[in-house]
Amino acid sequence: MDYREAGVDVEAGQAFVQRIRSMVDSTARPEVLGNFGGFSGLFQLPTGYREPVLVSGTDGVGTKLMLAHSLDRHDTVGVDLVAMCVNDVLTSGAEPLFFLDYLATGKLNSEQLAQVVSGITDGCRQAGCALLGGETAEMPGFYQAGEYDLAGFCVGIVEKSAILDGSQIQIGDVAIGLASQGVHSNGFSLVRKIVRDRGFDWGDRPDMLDGKSLGEILLAPTQIYVKPILAALKQGIPIRGMAHITGGGLPENLPRCLADGQAVKLNAESWTILPIFNWLAAEGNVSPFSMFHTFNMGIGFVVLVPPDQVTATITYFAAQNLAAYAIGEVVLGSGVVGLPE
Numbered sequence: 001m002d003y004r005e006a007g008v009d010v011e012a013g014q015a016f017v018q019r020i021r022s023m024v025d026s027t028a029r030p031e032v033l034g035n036f037g038g039f040s041g042l043f044q045l046p047t048g049y050r051e052p053v054l055v056s057g058t059d060g061v062g063t064k065l066m067l068a069h070s071l072d073r074h075d076t077v078g079v080d081l082v083a084m085c086v087n088d089v090l091t092s093g094a095e096p097l098f099f100l101d102y103l104a105t106g107k108l109n110s111e112q113l114a115q116v117v118s119g120i121t122d123g124c125r126q127a128g129c130a131l132l133g134g135e136t137a138e139m140p141g142f143y144q145a146g147e148y149d150l151a152g153f154c155v156g157i158v159e160k161s162a163i164l165d166g167s168q169i170q171i172g173d174v175a176i177g178l179a180s181q182g183v184h185s186n187g188f189s190l191v192r193k194i195v196r197d198r199g200f201d202w203g204d205r206p207d208m209l210d211g212k213s214l215g216e217i218l219l220a221p222t223q224i225y226v227k228p229i230l231a232a233l234k235q236g237i238p239i240r241g242m243a244h245i246t247g248g249g250l251p252e253n254l255p256r257c258l259a260d261g262q263a264v265k266l267n268a269e270s271w272t273i274l275p276i277f278n279w280l281a282a283e284g285n286v287s288p289f290s291m292f293h294t295f296n297m298g299i300g301f302v303v304l305v306p307p308d309q310v311t312a313t314i315t316y317f318a319a320q321n322l323a324a325y326a327i328g329e330v331v332l333g334s335g336v337v338g339l340p341e
Contacts (some may be wrong), residue, residue, distance in 0.1 A: 009108060015057045016110050016136065016251055020117045023029060027124040027131040031097070034102035041132030043098050043155075051160035055094035058153045061082035063188040067218055069147060073201055074112055075151065076221040078119020079126070080185045082244065083222035086127040091242040091257060093164040093233065094156035098132035102151040106143035108136070113148065119221070122151075122186065128225040129154065140198040162233075164261040167303050168240040173304045175254070175264050176313050177271050179323035180300030184222040185295045186247040194284035208279045217276050225301045228320040232303075237313055239306035245296040251336045252293065268340060271325035274298045288340030290326030299327065312315050 023034055033042035045052055061080045065218065068077045078101075086096040101120055103113060113136070124131045143149065183191065193200070202215035207215060225244075233239060241257040254264050277298065281291050291297060305313050310326050317324035328338065
């Protein structure tokens with residue numbers, strides 16, 4: 001017997017690494033040291049920081065991967081993987097520096113996994129971070145043939161004096177919501193249940209969705225907000241806090257960037273709720289409360305700014321082709337108030 005008879009093809013793994021080399025190289029930053037394919041990735045800290053602080057984040061894609069498997073389309077979930085990590089790191093005011101991925105599969109399918117890596121490198125380029133390394137694990141018997149799972153890890157950097165930790169936010173500050181591209185990467189267990197239980201197929205095109213298929217809309221990757229927000233900070237827009245709206249929606253994520261004794265009073269009619277959320281609510285008979293506590297509802301990221309900066313902030317993001325809305329204000333209290341019950 002040998003390893004190949006046990007289900008692991010070492011030579012195929014080596015060939016796969018060579019296949020993705022150019023993709024990885026396309027994400028390189030000047031601080032990357034060493035050669036691709038080593039045991040570890042080397043990264044030199046950027047210059048110009050007085051008290052540099054490293055910021056880390058890790059995440060996965062969740063059951064959205066099951067949709068990618070069903071549709072045999074794998075070029076977007078890699079973007080999701082990067083987005084879920086870099087957007088989290090960004091909330092501290094940090095610039096993402098490098099990213100690592102872990103990709104596990106039952107049997108290595110070079111074409112399939114190359115699509116995944118193309119999405120990962122696309123996401124890294126969008127975020128301006130280097131794909132510094134990763135791991136591809138072939139685990140026959142643990143995953144079924146054709147299945148894979150993803151996890152990612154990101155490290156960023158911020159000046160210690162510029163860390164956003166809630167202490168800068170003041171009562172009266174305004175929450176500016178930045179539009180999402182759709183469901184992003186959270187709530188897919190409920191999405192799949194609605195589609196399955198109501199007898200729909202991923203290729204169906206409900207009238208409410210303007211002729212697009214369910215699969216096309218739901219596979220839209222998570223928006224990466226890194227470059228426009230870092231540019232806003234460099235231009236002097238006084239962002240006092242940030243929140244990435246992921247699982248749990250606005251009610252669970254927005255309070256994470258506030259100080260003690262602060263709440264955000266939201267106006268749920270102040271932004272455009274995307275048709276896919278209205279469709280999910282209608283077909284699944286999902287209450288407004290559950291919708292807002294499960295999905296982003298069209299707001300993928302929130303920045304908090306002083307009241308006199310609202311117009312300038314919205315105008316700035318509009319110039320970046322990113323829809324922005326004044327969705328609420330900081331008040332005394334705790335959590336989020338003003339959403340449908």
